[in-house]
Amino acid sequence: MFAAEIFMHRFLLSSAVRTFNPEEADWFYTPVYTTCDLTPSGLPLPFKSPRMMRSAIQLIATNWPYWNRSEGADHFFVTPHDFGACFHYQEEKAIGRGILPLLQRATLVQTFGQKNHVCLKDGSITIPPFAPPQKMQTHLIPPDTPRSIFVYFRGLFYDTGNDPEGGYYARGARASVWENFKNNPLFDISTDHPPTYYEDMQRSVFCLCPLGWAPWSPRLVEAVVFGCIPVIIADDIVLPFADAIPWEDIGVFVAEEDVPRLDSILTSIPTDVILRKQRLLANPSMKQAMLFPQPAQPGDAFHQILNGLARKLPHGDNVFLKPGERILNWTAGPPGDLKPW
Numbered sequence: 001m002f003a004a005e006i007f008m009h010r011f012l013l014s015s016a017v018r019t020f021n022p023e024e025a026d027w028f029y030t031p032v033y034t035t036c037d038l039t040p041s042g043l044p045l046p047f048k049s050p051r052m053m054r055s056a057i058q059l060i061a062t063n064w065p066y067w068n069r070s071e072g073a074d075h076f077f078v079t080p081h082d083f084g085a086c087f088h089y090q091e092e093k094a095i096g097r098g099i100l101p102l103l104q105r106a107t108l109v110q111t112f113g114q115k116n117h118v119c120l121k122d123g124s125i126t127i128p129p130f131a132p133p134q135k136m137q138t139h140l141i142p143p144d145t146p147r148s149i150f151v152y153f154r155g156l157f158y159d160t161g162n163d164p165e166g167g168y169y170a171r172g173a174r175a176s177v178w179e180n181f182k183n184n185p186l187f188d189i190s191t192d193h194p195p196t197y198y199e200d201m202q203r204s205v206f207c208l209c210p211l212g213w214a215p216w217s218p219r220l221v222e223a224v225v226f227g228c229i230p231v232i233i234a235d236d237i238v239l240p241f242a243d244a245i246p247w248e249d250i251g252v253f254v255a256e257e258d259v260p261r262l263d264s265i266l267t268s269i270p271t272d273v274i275l276r277k278q279r280l281l282a283n284p285s286m287k288q289a290m291l292f293p294q295p296a297q298p299g300d301a302f303h304q305i306l307n308g309l310a311r312k313l314p315h316g317d318n319v320f321l322k323p324g325e326r327i328l329n330w331t332a333g334p335p336g337d338l339k340p341w
Contacts, residue, residue: 001129001218002035004111004301005078007292011302027107027309028066028075032056034087035080049087050100053077057102072106074315080129082214084110086119089213090162094119107312109305112216113238125308126240127301131221133293139198143227143282151266152204152228153177153189154197155219156212173210173233176259184263201226205274206252206266209233210259221290224250227281229274231266233259241304244289250280 009031012018019025034049060075061067067075081087085103086094095118108124156169157178163169181187189208194200201207207223211234220239223230230251232239239247254265280286288299296302 001131002080002111003130004080004109004127004292005031005033005035007130007294008078008109008302008305010294011292011296015296015302017306022064022066025066026074026313026315028060030056030060030075030077032077047088049081050097053100054102070105070315072103076107076109076125076309077103078109080111080127082111082212082216083117083119084108084113084121084124091213092168107309109308112214112240114215114234115236115238117236120238123312125305125312126238127305128221128240128290129216129218130292131218131225131290133291136198136222136225139202141199141202145203147203147205147228149188149200149204150186151181151188151206151208151231151262152200153187153208153210153219154191154193154200155217156191159213162213169213170211171256173256173259174212177208177210177233177262180260181262186263186267198222198226201228204228206231211237211256224281224290225287227278229277229281231262241289241301241308243307244299244304245286246280250277250286252277 009029012029022028032052034052037048037052057067057072079085079087082089083091083094085099085108086097087100088094088097097119099119099121103121108121109127110120110124111127111129113120113124113126155174157174158166159169160166166175169175177187177189181189188200188204201222205228207219207226207228207230209217209219209223209230209232211217215234215237220230220232222228224245232247232251232253233256235256239245252266252269254262258265285299288297289301289304292301
């Protein structure tokens with residue numbers, strides 16, 4: 001789910017928007033595979049990432065003039081970690097690091113976000129986590145299969161390994177789901193991850209998408225792809241590609257403090273509203289915008305990122321800090337009308 005940085009790099013290597021002439025470029029991209037720092041069991045452990053980022057910036061600042069003239073204001077990085085540029089999956093520890101000062105002017109392409117969070121920069125481009133399109137395609141079931149499960153969730157409710165006292169993981173929201181609804185017949189919730197997980201989501205009306213250590217989880221991508229109405233439990237979350245995906249229309253937002261009332265909230269939604277959300281979710285463009293297919297396809301997450309970068313042009317007269325530095329030539333057209341970078 002952290003692999004967006006790798007697939008974005010592959011996409012740009014062969015993209016028509018790439019230029020080999022830096023004087024033509026509107027943006028500069030530096031691939032830094034910070035999530036390839038793994039634990040012995042193969043899990044991403046990006047705690048050394050700030051050191052890697054400093055090394056990368058030192059490299060491009062030493063060998064190229066383009067970073068220094070703007071302190072990176074026309075550069076972007078993909079940072080698909082739980083808390084963006086703070087490179088940690090636990091919020092308190094992430095906040096303790098602060099945003100790496102060298103990235104203050106650069107644009108971050110980061111996984112989801114949270115309003116007014118020190119680690120998640122305003123002005124960044126928010127993206128979904130990577131989900132394997134080919135794998136999900138193999139688990140599709142007939143679209144007319146009845147949705148016989150009312151509420152579905154598979155995942156951790158407590159993270160005893162990292163939060164032994166059970167008071168901080170998911171800010172208590174997941175624990176509240178379990179304690180309040182583990183015996184409710186409308187709720188199919190468990191810590192199991194069955195081989196029929198993707199099929200079960202396609203048989204469900206609502207899929208819970210609570211925060212974990214960070215505001216987001218891959219379930220939101222999976223829910224949209226499989227037409228299951230996402231129930232988003234993450235206060236102040238910033239969702240990806242809001243211009244392409246009408247989140248308020250396809251999802252249900254529940255405040256973390258209201259989790260004990262989930263049953264009454266969901267059962268009170270009128271049938272016509274549920275059907276309208278399901279019809280919107282059935283639109284292929286919704287699913288496409290959440291995925292990083294190989295090869296890339298029109299309207300997919302790669303192109304949504306390009307649209308986001310295009311909307312940030314021009315960089316502004318204050319980008320180039322050195323007196324007398326000329327501004328790069330650029331042509332700003334409508335979103336998606338990109339000339340080579």
